[in-house]
Amino acid sequence: xxxxxxxxxxxxxxxxxxxxxxxxxxxxxxxxxxxxxxxxxxxxxxxx
Amino acid sequence: xxxxxxxxxxxxxxxxxxxxxxxxxxxxxxxxxxxxxxxxxxxxxxxxxxxxxxxxxxxxxxxxxxxxxxxxxxxxxxxxxxxxxxxxxxxxxxxxxxxxxxxxxxxxxxxxxxxxxxxxxxxxxxxxxxxxxxxxxxxxxxx
Numbered sequence: 001x002x003x004x005x006x007x008x009x010x011x012x013x014x015x016x017x018x019x020x021x022x023x024x025x026x027x028x029x030x031x032x033x034x035x036x037x038x039x040x041x042x043x044x045x046x047x048x
Numbered sequence: 049x050x051x052x053x054x055x056x057x058x059x060x061x062x063x064x065x066x067x068x069x070x071x072x073x074x075x076x077x078x079x080x081x082x083x084x085x086x087x088x089x090x091x092x093x094x095x096x097x098x099x100x101x102x103x104x105x106x107x108x109x110x111x112x113x114x115x116x117x118x119x120x121x122x123x124x125x126x127x128x129x130x131x132x133x134x135x136x137x138x139x140x141x142x143x144x145x146x147x148x149x150x151x152x153x154x155x156x157x158x159x160x161x162x163x164x165x166x167x168x169x170x171x172x173x174x175x176x177x178x179x180x181x182x183x184x185x186x187x188x189x190x191x
Contacts, residue, residue, distance in 0.1 A: 003154070003158030004151075004154070006158070006170075007151070007154035007155075007157075008092070008170060008172040008173065009150045009174075010173070010174045010175075011147065011175050012174075012175070012176035012177070014143075014176065014177045014178065015085070015146070015176060015177055018177060019144065019147060024144055047147060047150070047151065
């Protein structure tokens with residue numbers, strides 16, 4: 001199993017979008033988290 | 049921009065944290081209107097790690113972690129903002145350099161763990177991008 005599968009690197013949606021736009025990085029959605037004052041759950045991505 | 053203890057920094061609504069500076073600190077690496085990538089590192093269950101390894105070895109592991117992070121920061125044009133006990137707050141000029149930095153830290157850590165199977169230290173790293181602002185108790189100030 002690759003070391004990267006165990007690496008705990010989490011990125012916000014904007015990071016995921018920026019890297020995807022340039023063809024960099026591979027990410028999967030890793031869930032959501034809640035920010036105080038913001039009603040919608042925020043997506044979080046794990047760099048693969 | 050001088051930050052004082054208790055000032056809050058927000059980054060595009062995605063990251064928020066309090067500055068627990070023992071005294072006023074200058075955050076001169078951030079500029080008004082500048083978009084930056086901010087990263088936080090954190091050793092997984094560091095208290096349990098200290099219990100498991102003992103103080104001396106745990107401190108050695110912490111120093112090793114610090115060296116990995118600082119070496120990769122320097123290699124990826126990134127800047128240490130502050131140490132957060134068992135982690136760092138880091139800025140990077142781009143999402144690419146930030147993610148490359150985090151990957152390089154994790155690769156070093158994986159090599160370290162492979163060579164030290166009885167230690168096995170994990171580090172979580174989170175990153176986001178935005179234009180930071182500082183919220184003081186009385187006002188919000190764009191950096």
